[in-house]
Amino acid sequence: MAPKTVMIVDDEQEFLDALADALDFNGYRVLRCSSVADAMHTLSAEPVNLVSVDIMLTPGDAYAGRFGSERAGLHLIQMIRKRYPKIRLFALSVVTDPSLITEIQSYGAAFFKKGEAPLRTYLERIDKALSGVAPATSVPKRKWR
Amino acid sequence: MRSDHDETQQHEPMRGDAENERLKRRVRQLEGQLAEMDRQRIEYLQNVSHQLVAPLNALKWHVENITNARMGVDRAQKALRSIYSQATIAVHLAKNFVFMSNLEGDHSLADLREALEPISLERLIVNLADDFQPLGWHRNIQIEVDPASFREIPDVIGMKPLLSQVFSNLIENALKYSAEGTTITVTGKPSTDNSDSATVCVTNCGIGILPEDEANLWGRGFRGEEARNKHPSGTGFGLYIAKKIVELHEGAIEGFTDAKERTHFVVTLRIRGLEGKARQWPRKPS
Numbered sequence: 350m351a352p353k354t355v356m357i358v359d360d361e362q363e364f365l366d367a368l369a370d371a372l373d374f375n376g377y378r379v380l381r382c383s384s385v386a387d388a389m390h391t392l393s394a395e396p397v398n399l400v401s402v403d404i405m406l407t408p409g410d411a412y413a414g415r416f417g418s419e420r421a422g423l424h425l426i427q428m429i430r431k432r433y434p435k436i437r438l439f440a441l442s443v444v445t446d447p448s449l450i451t452e453i454q455s456y457g458a459a460f461f462k463k464g465e466a467p468l469r470t471y472l473e474r475i476d477k478a479l480s481g482v483a484p485a486t487s488v489p490k491r492k493w494r
Numbered sequence: 495m496r497s498d499h500d501e502t503q504q505h506e507p508m509r510g511d512a513e514n515e516r517l518k519r520r521v522r523q524l525e526g527q528l529a530e531m532d533r534q535r536i537e538y539l540q541n542v543s544h545q546l547v548a549p550l551n552a553l554k555w556h557v558e559n560i561t562n563a564r565m566g567v568d569r570a571q572k573a574l575r576s577i578y579s580q581a582t583i584a585v586h587l588a589k590n591f592v593f594m595s596n597l598e599g600d601h602s603l604a605d606l607r608e609a610l611e612p613i614s615l616e617r618l619i620v621n622l623a624d625d626f627q628p629l630g631w632h633r634n635i636q637i638e639v640d641p642a643s644f645r646e647i648p649d650v651i652g653m654k655p656l657l658s659q660v661f662s663n664l665i666e667n668a669l670k671y672s673a674e675g676t677t678i679t680v681t682g683k684p685s686t687d688n689s690d691s692a693t694v695c696v697t698n699c700g701i702g703i704l705p706e707d708e709a710n711l712w713g714r715g716f717r718g719e720e721a722r723n724k725h726p727s728g729t730g731f732g733l734y735i736a737k738k739i740v741e742l743h744e745g746a747i748e749g750f751t752d753a754k755e756r757t758h759f760v761v762t763l764r765i766r767g768l769e770g771k772a773r774q775w776p777r778k779p780s
Contacts, residue, residue, distance in 0.1 A: 362632050363552035363579065363580055364551070367552055367555035367559055370559050370569060374564050443547065464551025467554075467558060468555045468559070
């Protein structure tokens with residue numbers, strides 16, 4: 350059976366590597382992106398079941414100047430929610446500002462404080478979010494609004 | 495008979511009112527400054543916390559991976575290298591924050607309670623390059639030290655932990671802001687005049703320094719706009735600390751980007767200038 354696909358969007362290479370390795374061990378197909386631009390480009394070409402996004406993120410050249418890096422991940426979540434509503438969303442942040450968490454959750458994304466929980470806990474949550482979900486095999490049709 | 499005191503009482507209310515108003519304005523101004531300092535202090539502490547916690551959390555996740563029975567030797571080796579890199583970063587950042595605390599006052603070298611000793615710049619920089627090189631692997635960035643360029647530079651008298659931090663900060667910045675697939679070069683040069691000094695230059699290609707930012711480069715917490723956008727995390731204290739340390743050693747530091755978009759950080763250190771001071775303090779045991 351084809352594996353489910355998780356895309357990790359994080360510009361901190363060490364976190365990205367650790368999470369990617371763990372997901373790979375657990376039988377997921379893993380896509381790695383380090384900016385908003387990179388992530389949107391990948392989503393237009395690859396089938397994805399779940400996206401894990403760091404809120405503090407490099408916008409990338411295509412989005413340079415449109416928003417700052419402190420909440421670039423939130424902008425990415427907004428875009429994914431609008432264009433690819435079936436993709437599950439997880440958000441990671443070291444900042445636990447209640448208004449930020451509320452906003453993240455309003456887009457249907459699950460929030461996690463980055464690095465606080467053991468890796469296995471995060472993996473369990475991904476497993477749970479994708480249980481009963483068929484592996485993505487085609488690039489999702491983009492919703493135009 | 496009216497006394498001088500009576501006359502003084504007549505004039506005091508007018509002077510007192512104006513003086514009171516002036517003092518009230520001054521108190522409000524100081525309260526505003528205090529609130530701003532408090533805000534900056536909280537922001538600084540949050541930044542410190544994030545900067546230190548990030549590599550340690552990544553380190554924990556790599557350790558968790560290594561304990562997975564299915565991990566092969568190659569992946570375990572890669573994870574161990576990542577752990578070493580993250581530990582290097584954590585130590586480097588912790589030292590920066592310690593130095594920030596120590597350097598904020600108007601200190602002299604004597605206040606810092608470290609021994610002055612002869613330092614081989616070549617050995618210092620080669621060791622630092624080895625420590626930081628793993629951080630460049632994932633973006634194919636090489637650090638090259640030109641050992642021949644250091645051959646004619648005698649040992650510099652200085653505080654090794656502090657001078658080590660100067661070059662750590664410059665190399666770490668170069669790694670952070672270099673374009674993928676490029677090379678960071680570190681070269682040394684003895685003085686060509688009789689100034690009894692030596693220079694070390696750290697050169698990289700990538701995010702450069704805008705001419706309008708050159709003056710602000712050494713400011714506490716300053717980061718250029720492109721640097722902030724491409725690398726959200728960062729305190730902006732590395733160059734501030736480097737300059738403070740170099741100046742304590744009676745040296746100089748400058749940074750600029752040339753017409754070929756290469757960024758150079760040039761540190762000039764006095765070779766013998768601190769030797770007399772070294773004799774006054776306990777020598778580091780050899």
